[in-house]
Amino acid sequence: MKVLVAVKRVVDANVKVRVKADGSGVDLANVKMSINPFDEIAVEEAVRLKEQGVASEVVAVSCGPAACQETLRTAMAIGADRGVLIETDAALEPLAVAKLLKALIDKEAPQLVVLGKQAIDDDCNQTGQMLAALTARAQATFASKVEIVDGKARVTREIDGGLETLQLALPAIVTTDLRLNEPRYATLPNIMKAKKKPLDTTTPTQLGVDVAPRLTTLKTAEPAGRAAGVKVSDVATLVAKLKNEAKVI
Amino acid sequence: MTAGKPILVVADHDHVSIKSATLNTVTAARQCGDEVHVLVAGHNAAGAAVAAARVEGVAKVLHADGAALADALAENLAAQVLAVAPGYGHILFAATSTGKNVAPRVAALLDVTQVSEITRVVSADTFERPIYAGNAIQTVQSPEAVKVITARMTGFDAAAAQGGAAQVESVAAVADSGLSAFVERAVTKNERPELADARIVVSGGRALGSSEKFNAVLTPLADKLGAALGASRAAVDAGFAPNDWQVGQTGKIVAPQVYFACGISGAIQHLAGMKDSKVIVAINKDAEAPIFSVADFGLEADLFEAVPELVATL
Numbered sequence: 286m287k288v289l290v291a292v293k294r295v296v297d298a299n300v301k302v303r304v305k306a307d308g309s310g311v312d313l314a315n316v317k318m319s320i321n322p323f324d325e326i327a328v329e330e331a332v333r334l335k336e337q338g339v340a341s342e343v344v345a346v347s348c349g350p351a352a353c354q355e356t357l358r359t360a361m362a363i364g365a366d367r368g369v370l371i372e373t374d375a376a377l378e379p380l381a382v383a384k385l386l387k388a389l390i391d392k393e394a395p396q397l398v399v400l401g402k403q404a405i406d407d408d409c410n411q412t413g414q415m416l417a418a419l420t421a422r423a424q425a426t427f428a429s430k431v432e433i434v435d436g437k438a439r440v441t442r443e444i445d446g447g448l449e450t451l452q453l454a455l456p457a458i459v460t461t462d463l464r465l466n467e468p469r470y471a472t473l474p475n476i477m478k479a480k481k482k483p484l485d486t487t488t489p490t491q492l493g494v495d496v497a498p499r500l501t502t503l504k505t506a507e508p509a510g511r512a513a514g515v516k517v518s519d520v521a522t523l524v525a526k527l528k529n530e531a532k533v534i
Numbered sequence: 535m536t537a538g539k540p541i542l543v544v545a546d547h548d549h550v551s552i553k554s555a556t557l558n559t560v561t562a563a564r565q566c567g568d569e570v571h572v573l574v575a576g577h578n579a580a581g582a583a584v585a586a587a588r589v590e591g592v593a594k595v596l597h598a599d600g601a602a603l604a605d606a607l608a609e610n611l612a613a614q615v616l617a618v619a620p621g622y623g624h625i626l627f628a629a630t631s632t633g634k635n636v637a638p639r640v641a642a643l644l645d646v647t648q649v650s651e652i653t654r655v656v657s658a659d660t661f662e663r664p665i666y667a668g669n670a671i672q673t674v675q676s677p678e679a680v681k682v683i684t685a686r687m688t689g690f691d692a693a694a695a696q697g698g699a700a701q702v703e704s705v706a707a708v709a710d711s712g713l714s715a716f717v718e719r720a721v722t723k724n725e726r727p728e729l730a731d732a733r734i735v736v737s738g739g740r741a742l743g744s745s746e747k748f749n750a751v752l753t754p755l756a757d758k759l760g761a762a763l764g765a766s767r768a769a770v771d772a773g774f775a776p777n778d779w780q781v782g783q784t785g786k787i788v789a790p791q792v793y794f795a796c797g798i799s800g801a802i803q804h805l806a807g808m809k810d811s812k813v814i815v816a817i818n819k820d821a822e823a824p825i826f827s828v829a830d831f832g833l834e835a836d837l838f839e840a841v842p843e844l845v846a847t848l
Contacts (some may be wrong), residue, residue, distance in 0.1 A: 414638035423713035444631040447721035499647040514830040
């Protein structure tokens with residue numbers, strides 16, 4: 286069974302982004318970029334399926350500029366067998382990414398596609414669901430457990446109020462939540478090995494996909510800040526303030 | 535132009551009643567246009583349809599009832615929305631686990647882009663939404679003929695659950711796609727208010743040290759205040775609290791009247807989930823903890839002493 290994993294290059298989760306003074310976006314110059322954490326979980330899950338003998342090959346794909354090669358090498362250092370870069374400098378909306386991934390799936394024919402549930406830059410939480418719709422496949426989002434049993438995927442999902450388990454016909458699309466697994470640290474030998482793994486490059490044009498953005502971003506602003514609060518000396522003062530000043534208790 | 539077309543809200547419900555997040559979504563919908571319809575797609579869901587019809591500002595309820603809609607499976611629910619979609623200029627979902635699961639599927643099938651987790655309607659085609667875990671607010675304009683949107687509950691007041699008298703119209707239910715099947719659901723039993731819409735939230739972090747201490751220390755405070763319990767990602771990852779208690783960028787987004795952060799350092803991801811709370815109280819023994827920078831009232835103290843004292847004083 287072939288497994289395809291989609292990985293996005295995003296600003297590292299530990300970087301506090303700054304909004305540009307002219308409101309045109311966030312300042313991405315010289316900030317550390319990493320693999321989207323949810324996508325890292327997706328790669329780990331696919332590699333574990335291979336280690337269990339369920340998956341035969343793990344293919345990582347990334348859409349974006351040439352620098353996404355680094356993201357693909359990270360995925361290959363975790364254990365993906367090869368990488369595909371769909372190279373473009375255009376800003377990609379989730380619908381465009383879903384169309385690119387569909388075009389690649391039409392060629393690669395994976396039985397399972399695993400993606401992160403959302404990217405931590407645009408926080409859209411759309412691509413996996415859109416891909417499932419475009420390919421007319423079953424979906425299980427926000428997965429906390431994935432098993433392949435009798436030719437079907439059995440996926441436990443994190444939902445409001447608890448957990449839900451679904452059974453999906455394959456091929457299927459799964460998006461990962463935080464507690465699906467804890468990705469391994471790539472070892473130095475595996476990082477070296479990843480440099481030699483095959484990495485193919487294609488483009489939206491070659492895949493016949495129009496990636497022009499639909500939305501217009503009018504401005505990007507800092508969120509409204511909170512006024513600085515006060516420190517209270519003891520519990521009695523805290524209770525008095527909550528009762529008399531804030532009047533919320 | 536989509537101006538003048540009715541707005542569709544896809545209800546989040548349990549077949550008997552509608553979830554409160556739907557009320558907030560109705561408010562967002564009314565800011566997009568005048569005529570708001572609600573789709574209740576479920577199985578034996580007449581109760582939810584009647585409840586939706588009573589919501590103030592709802593002009594019509596579409597009720598689709600069928601076995602394929604019993605478990606809100608994304609494939610079937612998206613197909614149901616598609617079946618009624620013609621004629622609508624906006625389709626709104628609450629940004630709940632159900633809404634987030636289904637909305638992008640609907641958008642892709644309509645070949646339109648989606649605007650996720652809006653917090654403000656600027657005009658019928660322009661919306662504000664947080665990006666980078668709430669560290670920036672983007673204003674986006676959508677030229678799409680149908681605007682598919684998820685609305686974040688904390689961005690909109692709840693519409694009144696009573697006062698409306700909309701007609702309920704039955705619509706044909708879609709057949710099962712056969713792609714996915716429901717196996718089981720394990721819902722956390724909870725006597726407390728729902729985390730997402732509680733008036734008071736008591737939240738704990740890694741400093742609690744264990745699941746036992748988490749419960750022993752925070753439960754009395756939550757009981758006393760009638761509060762929901764929440765947790766930081768670190769506390770959930772460590773197994774101190776169930777995953778659906780997680781407050782933060784990738785968990786629940788809450789905006790209660792009072793938020794008690796006990797032993798929570800205040801990572802960016804956590805702040806993104808609670809910084810719109812009206813009053814934030816932080817109890818932490820680390821004077822440098824970032825949580826103090828957003829707290830209205832900060833108490834630098836050992837939570838194992840301060841929280842019981844708080845319970846005794848209240």
